[in-house]
Amino acid sequence: MERFFTLEVLKTIPYYHLCIELVLIYCIYWLYFSRPLRNQRRPELTPAEKQKLIDEWQPDPLVPVVEESRDRIVEHLPGSKIIVDRDECLDFGTFNFLALRKDDAVIGAGMKGIRDYGVGSCGPRGFYGTFDAHIYLEEEIANFLGVDEAILYSYGFSTIASAIPAYAKRGDLLFIDEQSNFAIQQGAKASRSKIHWYRHNDMEHLKELLDAQAECEAKNPRKAKVTRKIIIAEGICQNTGTIAQLKTMIDFKYKYKVRVFLDESNSFGVLGETGKGLTEHLNVDILDVDLISAETERAIPSIGGFCAGSAYVVDHQRLAGLGYCFSASLPPYLARAASTALKIIQNEPTRLCRLRANAKFFHKQLQIAVEHSHVFDLTGDDISPIKHLLLTHPNNNENLKAIQSFIQSAQSQGIALVSGEKLEQDRTCKNTSIRLTVSAAFSEDELSSCVSVLSGLIKKLSVSKSAI
Amino acid sequence: MAGVVGTAHSCANPNTNVWNSRGIWISYIIVVLLLHFIILCIPVLTVEWCWTITNIVHSILMYLLMHSVKGTPFHTTDQGSSRFLTGWEQMDGEEQFTEARKFFLSASIVLYLLASFYTKYEYEHFQWNTAALLLSVLPKLPQFHRVRVFGINEY
Numbered sequence: 001m002e003r004f005f006t007l008e009v010l011k012t013i014p015y016y017h018l019c020i021e022l023v024l025i026y027c028i029y030w031l032y033f034s035r036p037l038r039n040q041r042r043p044e045l046t047p048a049e050k051q052k053l054i055d056e057w058q059p060d061p062l063v064p065v066v067e068e069s070r071d072r073i074v075e076h077l078p079g080s081k082i083i084v085d086r087d088e089c090l091d092f093g094t095f096n097f098l099a100l101r102k103d104d105a106v107i108g109a110g111m112k113g114i115r116d117y118g119v120g121s122c123g124p125r126g127f128y129g130t131f132d133a134h135i136y137l138e139e140e141i142a143n144f145l146g147v148d149e150a151i152l153y154s155y156g157f158s159t160i161a162s163a164i165p166a167y168a169k170r171g172d173l174l175f176i177d178e179q180s181n182f183a184i185q186q187g188a189k190a191s192r193s194k195i196h197w198y199r200h201n202d203m204e205h206l207k208e209l210l211d212a213q214a215e216c217e218a219k220n221p222r223k224a225k226v227t228r229k230i231i232i233a234e235g236i237c238q239n240t241g242t243i244a245q246l247k248t249m250i251d252f253k254y255k256y257k258v259r260v261f262l263d264e265s266n267s268f269g270v271l272g273e274t275g276k277g278l279t280e281h282l283n284v285d286i287l288d289v290d291l292i293s294a295e296t297e298r299a300i301p302s303i304g305g306f307c308a309g310s311a312y313v314v315d316h317q318r319l320a321g322l323g324y325c326f327s328a329s330l331p332p333y334l335a336r337a338a339s340t341a342l343k344i345i346q347n348e349p350t351r352l353c354r355l356r357a358n359a360k361f362f363h364k365q366l367q368i369a370v371e372h373s374h375v376f377d378l379t380g381d382d383i384s385p386i387k388h389l390l391l392t393h394p395n396n397n398e399n400l401k402a403i404q405s406f407i408q409s410a411q412s413q414g415i416a417l418v419s420g421e422k423l424e425q426d427r428t429c430k431n432t433s434i435r436l437t438v439s440a441a442f443s444e445d446e447l448s449s450c451v452s453v454l455s456g457l458i459k460k461l462s463v464s465k466s467a468i
Numbered sequence: 469m470a471g472v473v474g475t476a477h478s479c480a481n482p483n484t485n486v487w488n489s490r491g492i493w494i495s496y497i498i499v500v501l502l503l504h505f506i507i508l509c510i511p512v513l514t515v516e517w518c519w520t521i522t523n524i525v526h527s528i529l530m531y532l533l534m535h536s537v538k539g540t541p542f543h544t545t546d547q548g549s550s551r552f553l554t555g556w557e558q559m560d561g562e563e564q565f566t567e568a569r570k571f572f573l574s575a576s577i578v579l580y581l582l583a584s585f586y587t588k589y590e591y592e593h594f595q596w597n598t599a600a601l602l603l604s605v606l607p608k609l610p611q612f613h614r615v616r617v618f619g620i621n622e623y
Contacts (some may be wrong), residue, residue, distance in 0.1 A: 034565040169548025223623045363557040
């Protein structure tokens with residue numbers, strides 16, 4: 001032991017060892033005098049470049065310039081009729097599929113809810129914002145759909161926009177329909193995943209993309225193991241009114257080992273014998289779809305949305321769904337109203353039948369009106385309550401004007417329409433369509449009168465076009 | 469942020485600053501010393517082998533915990549930006565030459581120097597210790613940041 005303390009041993013160091021030790025000691029020295037270093041350093045700008053940037057900078061005006069407002073003023077709750085700018089019109093603009101927006105039972109439930117709970121929930125679900133109304137509604141939705149669990153969101157848009165980034169992360173792959181609505185686009189963007197857009201409702205194209213992906217994976221199976229792949233589609237596409245080909249997607253799901261998320265915002269309470277949505281309509285087992293999300297702002301006339309699926313999948317959102325964790329929960333009276341509406345859907349299947357009959361009837365009539373007009377094309381399936389009249393020959397500068405004037409003249413003849421106008425950030429933004437929403441409230445006469453007004457206007461347009 | 473962590477803090481990924489938390493360096497030194505004393509308690513081993521084994525075990529544990537495990541155990545809101553990074557790479561938000569990095573890198577080297585000294589610079593021990601040194605020092609170098617040699621631990 002004495003040798004250690006007299007450092008006698010140092011005299012026996014072989015020279016290679018000494019070299020290594022010296023190098024190591026130099027390493028420590030180097031380490032301690034190195035400065036912290038960020039990986040991506042910003043490039044240093046020369047004074048000239050700085051000046052150039054400063055010169056180029058144009059301040060935004062304090063008050064942005066607002067275009068002349070095209071807003072129309074609606075005066076009361078929409079039924080089949082609506083008062084727009086003091087004209088009484090047939091309402092083809094509101095998402096009021098089951099005509100529940102003016103339903104006394106729903107409104108009554110909401111009023112009672114306000115008396116019971118007040119108007120707000122005062123916090124997110126995790127922080128004092130959970131009320132019995134939320135729990136009941138979640139249970140009722142889950143029971144209605146026949147899934148384990150449902151989770152409520154306080155705003156329709158944030159439902160799918162939060163659900164997607166809860167599961168898809170950096171390095172994951174999303175296969176999304178090109179014409180998906182803006183909420184899906186924003187969710188996909190927020191997820192930071194790689195996005196493959198497939199052509200609208202084109203299963204061949206989706207298959208091509210999946211095949212290409214499978215080829216990549218065969219080359220690198222270790223990477224494939226840690227990559228999640230998700231197909232995202234809308235039950236009824238809001239931008240076209242087309243029904244998704246869910247059966248093929250489910251086939252792909254098992255063939256290519258991908259997951260399927262379905263946005264049923266426009267098909268929940270619309271499709272299927274009892275209104276359960278696309279899965280019921282196409283006879284697909286609802287458990288084959290990994291996650292179903294829907295807004296409760298369409299067929300159910302409330303605010304908010306929900307996701308439904310297996311408990312294992314849905315529960316993940318209770319900590320990872322940002323819209324669920326970090327925004328105040330749905331006002332409980334709205335949850336009450338939604339519960340009541342859901343009960344009405346279950347108890348009055350005739351509403352669904354009427355909606356379906358109306359949608360089919362209207363589609364047929366519109367098709368006749370649009371045929372050979374060379375002005376508009378009708379898109380969407382006949383059973384879908386959302387129809388789009390798409391400009392046949394879009395002309396970039398004139399689109400919006402043409403559509404606005406069409407809507408204006410329709411309104412003066414008692415038909416309230418809306419354009420399929422979108423935000424600039426929306427990748428489907430073309431602003432070339434008029435959206436028509438069918439409701440169960442309409443009678444066949446009302447639908448026919450709408451079509452006769454529209455066909456009159458279309459004829460006028462096509463005559464003026466051919467005159468040019 | 470993430471509810472599972474238990475305390476409120478503004479850090480998106482607790483893995484980034486755990487190595488700067490109060491008392492973590494001294495705890496680390498104590499753990500290494502404890503490891504050494506436990507190995508010293510094994511009767512058949514000579515003091516030299518105890519030092520070499522301490523060094524090897526330390527390197528292997530370092531490698532497994534800091535350089536092979538990836539991602540975080542926490543629910544983070546960073547959309548998985550740390551999914552493909554090891555614990556060492558996440559340290560201090562990927563910044564290089566920070567205090568913590570300097571400390572842990574030099575700790576490995578000091579342990580090697582000590583082990584060499586106490587094994588009296590014998591050739592057999594030298595081989596084992598140097599291999600262990602490389603295992604724990606190479607992946608810590610800034611030059612190996614986000615580098616996966618021969619695709620080891622790439623995904």
